[in-house]
Amino acid sequence: MSVGLPQDVNLIVIATSATGSRAHFYPDAKSLLAAVVGLGTTADADVRVEFFDKQGVRMHPVVAGKWQIVGIAPGVDDPGPEIVLSRLRTAVGDVENFLLDPATENALARMKLSPKEAVARLPRLDGVTDLAEAIRRCDGTFGHGDADTGHDGSLLHNLFVHGIF
Known part of the structure; x- marks a missing residue:
């Protein structure tokens, strides 16, 4: 494990669609697979998904039977943390654009946030060159680092990550 990383972030998923990209952190492949059972997309029909581990190693789905994903395994390439x-x-920038879109204003108002206040809660990655530091900064937004007790994610996490796709 990298020094100082949130212990429950071992798998990074990047989903990209016509409306932008989002990220989600998972502790392991089992958690990812449990989360996506029956999950559909709301904004776009076509979503491209990339998997990485916390060192930047590209991960690949393991399929069985009728192309059912049963796991995630590392690829053979060297890590690419950059x-x-x-x-x-890109995901942070796309979420910021989403928050500043007038169509999002009502959802934010229900959370008692202005678009500017919501954007201020996004992680800042300007000048960050270390993947471990980026993961630490993004854990609350894209992981469950700021989840309420007994809940899978904060309201902003659920809006940023799950309210889009």
Whole structure:
């Protein structure tokens, strides 16, 4: 494990669609697979998904039977932490654009937030060159680091990550 990483972040999922990209952190493949059972997309029909571990190693789905995903396994390429860092920066930027879109204003108002206040809660990755630091900064937004007790994610996490796709 990398020094100082949130212990429950071992798998990073980047989903990209016509409306932008989002990121989600999972402790393991089992948690990811449990979360996606019956999960559909709401905004776009086509979503491309990339998987990485916390060191930047590209991960690949393991399929069985009728192309059912049963696990996630590392690829053979060297780690590419700079690729994951770039994807996280893009996801943060796309979420910021989403929050500033007038169509999102009502959802934010129900949370008693202005678009500017919501954007201020996003992680800042400007100048960050270390993937571990980026993961620490993003854990509350894209992971469950700021989840309420007994809940899978904060209201902003659920809006940022799950309210889009």
